[in-house]
Amino acid sequence: MRMKKIIFLLLIIILGILQVTIFNNLRIFNVKLDLLLMSVVMASLIFTARWALVFSVFAGFLKDVFAAGTFGINILLFPLWSLLLTKLTKEISIENNYLRVALTFMVTLMHNIISGLIFFYLGNFISLGICLRVVFVGATYSALAFLLLYRITDAIILSVENRDESNEEDKDC
Secondary structure (H helix, E strand, O other), rough: HHHHHHHHHHHHHHHHHHHHOOOHHHHHHHOOHHHHHHHHHHHHHHOOOHHHHHHHHHHHHHHHOOOOOOHHHHHHHHHHHHHHHHHHHOOOOOOHHHHHHHHHHHHHHHHHHHHHHHHHHHHOOOOHHHHHHHHHHHHHHHHHHHHHHHHHHHHHHHHHHHEEEEEEHHHHH
């Protein structure tokens, strides 16, 4: 179990680096993927509430460090999404990929809306057309890419779990 958490922490670091390097140039309508927000959704679906919160604070810190703008917005919002998602997954089983994609869409949509409102409140004017494009295209783009990222992450974590279990069985013999 400990190795699973270390692997996911490394995955968050890798996603943060990819977000500001390679995926910075892969834009649709000048909107880029939010890989770190997707890692928050994944952490909330895979780990307990405590560890999902730890991972979301770390991902929010990385996004605030890598992004230009107001520092601290993501450190506050990412744990909020993580807490809401872990509460939701206790009430509703989210085993279907369509539900995961819809959940990612809704979280990304709400995150973009709240971030836009915070920037507006702080005096940073963004035109309505650009704001709507970022909100809707960003949420759609992230939700569609989430499915692929979730499958890759789930396969990596399952292989680590299987390897840990086989190592424990070898020690028992």
